[in-house]
Amino acid sequence: MKTLKSKKIVFLLLLLSLFVTSFSFQRQRVEKGRQRETFTRHREIRSLNGGQPFRLQGRRYVPGQVLVKFKPNLREQSIEATMAAYTTKKIRRIPKVDVYQLQIPKYFTVEEMVYALNQNPDVEYAEPNYLARIAVTPNDPFFQYQYALRNSGQEIGQAGAPRGKAGADIKATTAWEETKGTEEEIIAIIDSGVDLLHPDLKNKIKSSGRDFVNDDFDATDDLGHGTFVAGIAAADTNNNEGGAGVAWNCKILPVKVIDKEGWGDYSWLIEGLIWAADNGADVINLSLGGDEAADSLRDALKYAHDKGVVIAAATGNDGSSVLYPAAYDKFCLAVAAIDYNDARTSWSNFGSEVDVGAPGDRVFGPVPTWYWPSLGYPQDIPYAFGSGTSASAPHVTGFAALLKGLKPWLTVDQIMDVIRYSADDVNSAEHKGKDEFIGYGRINMEKALVPIKISR
Amino acid sequence: MKKSPCWVTAIFLALFFCMSLVAAAQPRPKSSSSSPFKLGLRFDYFSRTISWDDDKATSELTSYFGSLVLEYKFLPGFSLAALVGYSSSTLDGLIFRNLPLSIDFEGGGINGLIWGGEINKSLLSGGSLGIDIFGQFLAYLGTKKEWTIPGLAVSGTIEGKPSWMRASVGPVFTYRGWKNFSPYLYPNVDYLWGKFEMKETVETLNGKENKEIKGKSLFGIAFGADFDLSAKFRFKAEAGVFPYKDSVDYSVMLKALFSF
Numbered sequence: 156m157k158t159l160k161s162k163k164i165v166f167l168l169l170l171l172s173l174f175v176t177s178f179s180f181q182r183q184r185v186e187k188g189r190q191r192e193t194f195t196r197h198r199e200i201r202s203l204n205g206g207q208p209f210r211l212q213g214r215r216y217v218p219g220q221v222l223v224k225f226k227p228n229l230r231e232q233s234i235e236a237t238m239a240a241y242t243t244k245k246i247r248r249i250p251k252v253d254v255y256q257l258q259i260p261k262y263f264t265v266e267e268m269v270y271a272l273n274q275n276p277d278v279e280y281a282e283p284n285y286l287a288r289i290a291v292t293p294n295d296p297f298f299q300y301q302y303a304l305r306n307s308g309q310e311i312g313q314a315g316a317p318r319g320k321a322g323a324d325i326k327a328t329t330a331w332e333e334t335k336g337t338e339e340e341i342i343a344i345i346d347s348g349v350d351l352l353h354p355d356l357k358n359k360i361k362s363s364g365r366d367f368v369n370d371d372f373d374a375t376d377d378l379g380h381g382t383f384v385a386g387i388a389a390a391d392t393n394n395n396e397g398g399a400g401v402a403w404n405c406k407i408l409p410v411k412v413i414d415k416e417g418w419g420d421y422s423w424l425i426e427g428l429i430w431a432a433d434n435g436a437d438v439i440n441l442s443l444g445g446d447e448a449a450d451s452l453r454d455a456l457k458y459a460h461d462k463g464v465v466i467a468a469a470t471g472n473d474g475s476s477v478l479y480p481a482a483y484d485k486f487c488l489a490v491a492a493i494d495y496n497d498a499r500t501s502w503s504n505f506g507s508e509v510d511v512g513a514p515g516d517r518v519f520g521p522v523p524t525w526y527w528p529s530l531g532y533p534q535d536i537p538y539a540f541g542s543g544t545s546a547s548a549p550h551v552t553g554f555a556a557l558l559k560g561l562k563p564w565l566t567v568d569q570i571m572d573v574i575r576y577s578a579d580d581v582n583s584a585e586h587k588g589k590d591e592f593i594g595y596g597r598i599n600m601e602k603a604l605v606p607i608k609i610s611r
Numbered sequence: 612m613k614k615s616p617c618w619v620t621a622i623f624l625a626l627f628f629c630m631s632l633v634a635a636a637q638p639r640p641k642s643s644s645s646s647p648f649k650l651g652l653r654f655d656y657f658s659r660t661i662s663w664d665d666d667k668a669t670s671e672l673t674s675y676f677g678s679l680v681l682e683y684k685f686l687p688g689f690s691l692a693a694l695v696g697y698s699s700s701t702l703d704g705l706i707f708r709n710l711p712l713s714i715d716f717e718g719g720g721i722n723g724l725i726w727g728g729e730i731n732k733s734l735l736s737g738g739s740l741g742i743d744i745f746g747q748f749l750a751y752l753g754t755k756k757e758w759t760i761p762g763l764a765v766s767g768t769i770e771g772k773p774s775w776m777r778a779s780v781g782p783v784f785t786y787r788g789w790k791n792f793s794p795y796l797y798p799n800v801d802y803l804w805g806k807f808e809m810k811e812t813v814e815t816l817n818g819k820e821n822k823e824i825k826g827k828s829l830f831g832i833a834f835g836a837d838f839d840l841s842a843k844f845r846f847k848a849e850a851g852v853f854p855y856k857d858s859v860d861y862s863v864m865l866k867a868l869f870s871f
Binding site: 562579 | 706707708709711712713714715716717718719720758760761762763764765767769813814815816
């Protein structure tokens with residue numbers, strides 16, 4: 156700039172001294188202001204679940220219940236007659252996707268009833284009311300521990316904690332220079348609820364949400380998982396408290412579909428998806444999943460997708476195939492976990508449905524204020540480290556919220572493609588291009604949000 | 612050398628003074644050519660600050676072009692000229708944020724066709740001061756050019772096609788008291804506008820953005836001179852400035868005309 160300025164001065168003095176030359180030579184490109192924020196607080200943070208990804212084993216579906224969708228042109232009387240013929244009892248009907256949750260008689264197994272109903276020509280599909288489970292449990296805060304957002308190779312925790320590889324992050328700090336999002340973008344956290352009074356979340360909560368477990372409008376977290384996930388996606392940032400959220404300024408809409416034991420049935424999940432889509436969600440986070448495919452779940456996912464909601468779902472932590480709903484790849488982004496070295500974690504589920512990878516190992520975030528005291532650590536601050544694809548998905552969720560806010564004209568599918576195509580193929584040495592472990596690669600917010608320089 | 616006007620300035624200065632010496636050494640032409648046609652070559656360079664996105668951002672348009680000029684004198688004191696040529700225009704610094712993946716364009720020069728016209732009408736002649744009214748229109752149509760988007764997980768390209776137009780009009784005050792050398796001053800209203808069409812294709816992702824641009828300055832003032840090197844050969848050199856609020860832009864033009 157200085158050289159250019161001096162050359163211009165010479166140019167003018169030589170040629171144009173006859174004319175008015177009393178102009179400033181300071182050229183300015185008017186662009187958005189740039190600012191970096193840093194955090195300095197440092198406290199001891201405890202790991203949850205022994206630092207292992209959270210897994211639940213056991214039943215696959217709710218005993219004595221099935222979900223049924225009848226043919227669209229069937230009258231209400233015919234539906235009632237069909238249900239009576241199978242000696243089932245209606246628990247409720249889930250509107251929008253027109254799915255009935257039915258109680259079946261004790262002398263039938265769920266499998267027998269599903270088989271029988273699927274033989275009926277008036278039934279479009281019948282399936283068990285499968286159970287979803289959380290894919291990871293909460294963890295810790297503080298920006299210097301948040302390698303996922305900016306990895307300088309720092310220790311991820313106290314002295315002696317593992318160090319990450321510099322640059323193995325989602326480039327959040329650079330992306331924030333372009334956008335920090337606005338309060339207009341709503342992120343629905345469909346999970347175990349959110350601690351509505353958490354100091355790092357309370358100012359980010361859109362409303363007390365919806366609780367499908369207890370059927371009320373207070374989605375308070377009684378497990379901890381949802382609070383952790385919400386904090387990764389959109390914790391209150393630059394507030395001298397806790398850590399940073401990916402979606403700096405976006406709001407959180409809590410939707411509770413997981414109970415205090417860590418379970419939730421598909422009917423709650425379906426209703427949660429529909430409720431979130433109908434109540435202003437721009438992005439939905441699903442850090443949960445079940446082993447079983449279910450058309451009703453797919454329909455609910457499609458409903459939200461078709462309403463313009465971007466959905467990110469965790470692939471699961473069993474080192475096996477991708478869970479549902481993440482496996483419904485057409486309607487959501489299936490997110491696998493990578494670690495602080497940009498390496499795929501061994502426990503991250505895999506398959507062709509995987510779209511992208513995001514940090515999921517030793518990720519920090521908030522836990523409910525009651526969490527550590529309830530485990531006998533009354534002095535501990537409400538933050539923790541956690542691992543699992545549940546921690547990966549909210550990185551993508553926050554990213555999607557920022558992208559949607561920055562480019563509201565993009566369709567859901569375009570937003571999903573931008574997130575996919577802007578990824579860094581960090582495992583290209585072993586698996587070049589899209590692969591079943593981390594899809595297109597580790598998400599890169601900078602490439603998707605900050606203008607890409609095209610040089611000559 | 613990027614963006615540097617120094618070598619252009621040096622060439623201009625050298626030619627200006629050489630032509631002055633050559634013109635001074637020539638005998639005064641006995642009479643000007645009676646032919647109404649003149650054919651010549653013209654070389655232009657300008658660097659203009661442009662604004663875009665509703666004046667929220669600025670960058671620079673730099674253009675070089677060479678053109679063939681055909682001038683026709685309809686009546687004494689009234690002439691028209693047409694020009695056509697080839698240009699390289701650089702619109703580095705434009706940022707396309709309405710594409711699916713935003714682009715900060717620094718792709719360098721894009722070649723294209725340049726065409727335009729000039730009109731000159733003498734208002735006052737005789738004596739040592741002449742006053743003319745002069746208007747000029749230039750249009751640049753850039754060719755499509757493609758660049759690869761770096762660093763994506765899949766292959767992606769952008770395709771750019773710029774165009775700009777420039778119109779100026781104003782009085783020309785010429786001093787004709789010297790032999791073979793006629794300096795002039797040309798204050799003018801100058802308007803530059805255009806657009807840059809950018810298409811992006813990344814697998815299934817497609818986007819298009821038209822970036823409207825316009826010159827920051829609406830006013831220019833040029834200083835130049837005509838050098839009558841012979842009865843049939845005239846050389847013209849001109850340098851201009853385009854001031855605006857924060858700074859000033861500049862231009863250089865050289866033209867050689869031959870009567871036939």
